[in-house]
Amino acid sequence: MHATSHFGGGIGLALAGLMVGLLVGLTGAGGGAVLTPVLVLVFGLPALAAVGSDLVASLFMKPVGGLVHLHHRTVRLDIVKWLTIGAVPGALGGVGLITLTGSSASAVLKPILGVALLVTAVAMLVRSRLARSAPSAPALRPWPTALVGLLGGLLVGLTSVGSGSLMLVGLTLLYPGISNAELIGTDLVQAVPLVGAAALGHLLMGDVRLGVAGALMIGALPGVFFGARLSSYSNGRLARGALVAVLMATGARLLWVV
Numbered sequence: 001m002h003a004t005s006h007f008g009g010g011i012g013l014a015l016a017g018l019m020v021g022l023l024v025g026l027t028g029a030g031g032g033a034v035l036t037p038v039l040v041l042v043f044g045l046p047a048l049a050a051v052g053s054d055l056v057a058s059l060f061m062k063p064v065g066g067l068v069h070l071h072h073r074t075v076r077l078d079i080v081k082w083l084t085i086g087a088v089p090g091a092l093g094g095v096g097l098i099t100l101t102g103s104s105a106s107a108v109l110k111p112i113l114g115v116a117l118l119v120t121a122v123a124m125l126v127r128s129r130l131a132r133s134a135p136s137a138p139a140l141r142p143w144p145t146a147l148v149g150l151l152g153g154l155l156v157g158l159t160s161v162g163s164g165s166l167m168l169v170g171l172t173l174l175y176p177g178i179s180n181a182e183l184i185g186t187d188l189v190q191a192v193p194l195v196g197a198a199a200l201g202h203l204l205m206g207d208v209r210l211g212v213a214g215a216l217m218i219g220a221l222p223g224v225f226f227g228a229r230l231s232s233y234s235n236g237r238l239a240r241g242a243l244v245a246v247l248m249a250t251g252a253r254l255l256w257v258v
Contacts (some may be wrong), residue, residue, distance in 0.1 A: 009215075010215040012042075013212060017215070017218060017221075021219060021225075024061060026231050029168055031061065032156065032162065033161045035054045051159060053213045056208050056213040058191070058199070060217050062224075064221055064224045065227065076178065076185075083167070086148065087150065091197040094153065094157020097157070099205055113251075114256075117250055120166055120251075141174050153197070157197075163195050
């Protein structure tokens with residue numbers, strides 16, 4: 001049986017893309033953290049193929065949300081630059097590390113992904129607490145920002161998780177005064193070169209199912225557009241709460257269910 005026949009084939013993938021696109025546009029997070037486990041657990045893809053296909057879909061999805069925020073001037077381009085300096089080599093390094101595991105890559109990746117999801121869920125809870133008391137607009141902190149990019153890029157290259165959710169947490173810790181709209185906009189724009197580097201690495205390694213990525217994009221592109229538009233009218237708290245619950249459930253499933 002073909003992997004994607006587990007749940008409606010192309011139609012199911014498009015619907016999954018739509019829901020994840022809305023979540024990413026609204027909160028700036030949830031792309032790899034939700035979509036990769038869904039591809040593994042619901043659609044039956046091998047873990048490496050799920051990571052690679054998710055990254056290619058995200059490569060087209062993230063710019064749509066980023067352009068909406070650029071139009072509304074809710075992006076800190078100075079922060080984007082320093083995140084990218086660390087994130088691109090980090091992502092390529094993560095892909096390189098995965099290739100060292102050889103034929104056992106998918107088996108190794110599942111527990112890594114499970115841990116990443118649980119860490120992300122806790123980190124998002126921390127971010128929601130920190131965001132409640134924000135001081136004045138923060139000044140740029142170049143090298144700590146690049147370090148956050150490096151660590152986030154490494155995790156994205158390994159698992160496809162973190163380009164949104166973990167980066168949001170890192171940005172909140174470094175820049176507690178940044179507005180919610182700027183946080184989401186900056187996160188979406190910095191994710192474009194980060195996801196691009198990781199997606200290129202997985203394409204070169206043959207880890208991408210282009211048919212899966214294309215079906216995901218049919219739903220994800222309109223989803224992220226409308227989600228990004230909605231984010232200017234909502235603080236995203238409800239969506240982030242739902243995302244944390246999904247992350248904890250899927251992380252536990254990947255870790256403890258054989």
